[in-house]
Amino acid sequence: MTPIIRPRRLRTIPAMRRMVAETRVHPSQLVWPMFVGEDAGAISSMPGVHRHDLASVVVAAHEAVDAGLGGVMLFGVPDDAHKDEQGTHGWLPEGMGQRAVAAVRDAVGDDLVVMVDTCLDEFTSHGHCGVLDERGRVDNDATLELYARMAVAQAGAGAHVVSPSGMMDGQVAAIREALDADGHADVAILAYAAKYASAFYGPFREAVASTLQGDRRTYQQDPGNRREGSREARLDLVEGADMVMVKPASHYLDVLADVAAISEVPVAAYQVSGEYAMIEAAAERGWINRRAAVEESVTSIVRAGADIVLTYWAKEMAGWLK
Numbered sequence: 340m341t342p343i344i345r346p347r348r349l350r351t352i353p354a355m356r357r358m359v360a361e362t363r364v365h366p367s368q369l370v371w372p373m374f375v376g377e378d379a380g381a382i383s384s385m386p387g388v389h390r391h392d393l394a395s396v397v398v399a400a401h402e403a404v405d406a407g408l409g410g411v412m413l414f415g416v417p418d419d420a421h422k423d424e425q426g427t428h429g430w431l432p433e434g435m436g437q438r439a440v441a442a443v444r445d446a447v448g449d450d451l452v453v454m455v456d457t458c459l460d461e462f463t464s465h466g467h468c469g470v471l472d473e474r475g476r477v478d479n480d481a482t483l484e485l486y487a488r489m490a491v492a493q494a495g496a497g498a499h500v501v502s503p504s505g506m507m508d509g510q511v512a513a514i515r516e517a518l519d520a521d522g523h524a525d526v527a528i529l530a531y532a533a534k535y536a537s538a539f540y541g542p543f544r545e546a547v548a549s550t551l552q553g554d555r556r557t558y559q560q561d562p563g564n565r566r567e568g569s570r571e572a573r574l575d576l577v578e579g580a581d582m583v584m585v586k587p588a589s590h591y592l593d594v595l596a597d598v599a600a601i602s603e604v605p606v607a608a609y610q611v612s613g614e615y616a617m618i619e620a621a622a623e624r625g626w627i628n629r630r631a632a633v634e635e636s637v638t639s640i641v642r643a644g645a646d647i648v649l650t651y652w653a654k655e656m657a658g659w660l661k
Contacts, residue, residue, distance in 0.1 A: 362641050362642040364634075364637055364648075364656070366406060366407035366408055366656075366657035366661070367407060367408070367409045368645075368646065368648055369408050369409055369648055369649075369656060370412050370649045371410075371649075371650075371654055372411070372412040372414065372609075372649055372650075372653075373411055373414065373439075374388075374389075375391045375392070375393065375396045375415055375416060375435060375436075376391070376415075376416035376418070377418055377435070378390075379391055379392040382542065384616055385612055385615060385616055385619070386616075386623070387651075388615070388651050390416060393438060396413070396439055396443060397443065397446040399654075400443045400451060401447060403653075403654060404447050404450045404451050406653075406657040406658060408653055408657055409451075409452055410451055410453065410454050410499075410500070411443065411451060411452075411453060412454045412456065412502065413443065413453065413455045413456065414436075414456045414461060415429075415434060415436030415437070415438070415439055415455075415461060416461055417435045422463060423462075424464055424470065425459075425470055426459035426463040426485065427462070428462045429458075429461075429462040429485070429489045429492075430485070430488045430489040430491075431492070432492065436455055436456070436489075436493060436496075437492055437495075437496040440493055440497050440498045441496045441497055444497030452500060453499050453500070454498065454499065454500040454502055454529060455493045455501060456502050457486060457489055457490050457493060457501045457503045457514070458486075458503065458504040459489070468504070468505035468507070468555065469482030469485070469507060469558075470482055470485065477507075477558055479507050479508055483507055483509055483513040484513070486503055486505065486514055487513045487514055487516070487517035490518055490528075491518060494518055494521070494523040495523075499526065499527065500527045500529050500582075501514060501518070501529070502530075502531065503531060506531065506555075506560070506571075507558065511530050511575045511578035511579055512578040527582065528579070528580050528581050528582070529581065529582040529583075529584060529607060530580035530583050531584045531609075532568075532571050532572040532574075532575040532576075532580065532583035532585070532598065533560060533567075533572055533584070533585045533594055533598060534584075534585075535560045535561070535562050535586065535587065535591060536559035536561065536562065537559075537613070538613065539590065539611050539612070540587075540611060540612060540613060541616075542612035566597075568585065568591070569594075569597045569601055572601065572602060573601065576601075576602065576604065581604055581605075582604055582605045582606070582647070583604060583606055583607070584606070584608065585608045585609070585645075586608070586609040587611040587614060588609055588610045588640045589610060589614045592639065592640070592643040595608050595640070595644050596644050598644070599643070599644025607646065608640050609648075610637065610648060610650040610651070612651070614636070618632050618633060630659065633655075633656060634656065634659065
């Protein structure tokens with residue numbers, strides 16, 4: 340008699356399911372994004388997420404260490420009075436990004452990987468990721484010079500990782516050259532390699548008080564383009580990226596899997612504000628089980644190939660995983 344093959348035998352009890360699980364998420368894979376401004380406050384479109392001030396971000400950094408997280412990603416949020424056409428507070432020593440990095444490094448040292456967003460959109464009065472030319476479009480090459488200056492300032496403040504997110508052509512090479520020339524050869528670059536012009540960034544723009552008018556489709560990727568994600572990642576790898584990222588995560592798992600298949604460096608994925616807000620909103624209405632949905636969403640990102648996941652649930656999920 341031919342034996343009946345029963346895969347369900349490996350699903351019978353929780354202990355069995357844990358033992359044979361193919362994909363596991365560990366707190367050290369998780370990075371906690373944090374917004375830091377002059378004043379702390381709630382973000383209405385992201386329940387449970389707050390904008391920090393310098394005092395509260397230090398407390399949060401200690402919590403991240405205690406949770407066993409891999410790192411934090413810091414976004415400086417300047418007051419409107421400090422925004423200008425070039426985004427100069429992005430690289431000035433008194434800029435909020437540099438102050439946030441320095442405060443966190445002073446607090447936790449090397450117990451946590453301190454990452455920082457390397458982009459001008461939070462600091463420009465027009466809200467774009469670079470300087471504008473006479474036609475009102477982002478000037479790629481002029482922006483590279485400012486990214487390089489910004490990365491050097493962030494490294495000088497203590498960042499372990501700088502993270503160019505503006506999708507400028509050549510940004511990784513320009514930053515690497517500037518960091519090395521300034522004595523920061525050990526500072527790593529996490530390249531936002533495949534960043535799409537997504538509808539899921541809306542709550543983030545509230546969090547950073549964005550002044551953007553229009554859109555970023557001339558430099559971020561078209562959501563319909565899959566192959567382009569791999570092409571962009573390859574370019575950043577050639578330029579010397581130490582890690583590459585796909586953003587958003589949950590709605591671009593095919594792109595994430597493609598990038599993971601070609602990358603010889605760690606691959607990150609950013610579970611963005613809109614993805615966070617949708618689950619929180621549905622859970623608040625009782626339509627889904629919140630914890631199960633959060634765990635499933637992050638697990639699916641790791642299953643698709645991410646070594647690192649940036650998620651606003653990082654600290655909370657780390658507690659569940661212990």
